[in-house]
Amino acid sequence: MLTAPQFSPAALQTVRDRIDRAARQVGREPTEICLLAVGKQQPASMLRAAYDAGQRDFGENFAQEGAAKADELADLADLRWHFIGHLQANKTREVAERFAWVHTVDRERIASRLSAQRPHHAPPLQVLLQVRLADEPAKGGIAPDAVASLATVVATLPRLRLRGLMCIPPPAPTLEAQRAPFRELRVLLERLNANGHQLDTLSMGMSDDLEAAVMEGATIVRVGTAIFGARPRD
């Protein structure tokens, strides 16, 4: 018989402990790192249980799925929604209206639409540029050598606030191999800041490589399975 998955506060605590340990190993303050709970395919009841355990930032990959959960959890006023999926032009309105953060901006057209569609009563949409590093299998993402010009454009859009960069590297077998692309992303961010930007956010690291990401300066780690267990349809 199929039983509904249960939220495990212990699993959430284990992830927090992993972040803390990795941060201390490199002399960082664990409080500098935001844990984003990735709830794709998980029911709103799971997210509510995580909220009750103290979780506040939630990531969704599909605009409609995220908006439906936001409706179900509308009573949780201080919950923050982050859009982390591949963004198509016909889905920007939902994202601009319903999310606080977008991690996956990778072209000017998407950025302009988000800015134009961001409601005026809402604070600016917090934006990260998704960078496709070498060998990255993910859909979307901008090449590293095109990041600077996209950043310049996005920084001028009135309803967006450019905060930093995001990446999804392929799985790697060792801690050292995992760290290499995260280091690359950090160096890219440092270069943008040397050229006048004031970016403070690196969204990198998932269930299997969050330690490597924290060691290289992640300020947001995006974790699904290690918090909620396997996804129903994976």
Ligand SMILES: *Cc1c(COP(=O)(O)O)cnc(C)c1O
């Ligand atoms: C699904 C997903 C995650 C979480 O992955 P896990 O391996 O389950 O932790 C993080 N980031 C993005 C962009 C995702 O799509």
